[in-house]
Amino acid sequence: MTESKFGNHYYILKTTSKHERTVADNIREAIENNMTDVVVTAVVVPEDIKGYVFVESPEEHARIEELVESIAHARIVLKNETSLEEIKHFLVPKPAVSGIDEGTIVELIAGPFKGEKAVVKRVDHTKEEITVELYESIVPIPITIRGDNVRVIDRNQD
Template sequence: MPFYPVRTTTGREIDVALIIERRAKSSRLDVRSVVVPPRLKGFVLVEAPAPYVVLEVIRGIRDVRGGPGRRMEVDEVVKLIRPTPVIELIDVGDIVELVAGPFKGMKARVEFKDPSKNEVVLNILEAAYPLQITVPVDYVKPVKR
């Protein structure tokens, strides 16, 4: 079943999704699901058989700014929901900040990354001498390239 994006006021996505859910249940409309994608601000995705069902359920909601938009298939929605692994965001030579472990808060340069082990080798920038450490990729946050 297709999804239809509904534009909302930024920051009010969850409120709109809850109102849509309540209306769909009370009016017995064929709305299968309502999704609030974390990386897509100002939009709610409504799964329904046709756009007229979405129009009926969003009619009169104050924080709705537009919709339904173009038809979206499930694979497009999965791309919006699935988080991007940190290992894909980091490249060799990038500056990162350690967010866990004994070197927490220090900045380091990525010397090597091993996607199979989900680890990175870092050179601590704030050390007095060259200090390389190997940490899990979950311990780092990208700062700049």
């Protein structure tokens, strides 16, 4: 049994794919509306893992299973608990520019150039900004934008 210094256990719930956020919202709603007496101290929906939600609770495994039965799109509680150490890396947000390098082709998803394709010319990891040049621009004008305002299209550009 994996228990924190606060007496909490860490469980992994299997969910219907692409309904992880829904399961987390349904757990919150069930607790807020007193639809369950199961105590949950935290719910984490990691972006990197599809179909799973982490739950922190002082409750025993059987009680979390009771909760899962009442939550739409929640399937099962994995048999073995996990530890905070094993899930800690999911709690640290990734930089907005991670995975973006010079030469990467991106699509702008916000701002006045939304929908335009561009080539990354420079990446500033400290400010989490990138400088791009629009693909179809006659005169190449460098535009500096936040890394979370783009969607990577192709990483293989040289």
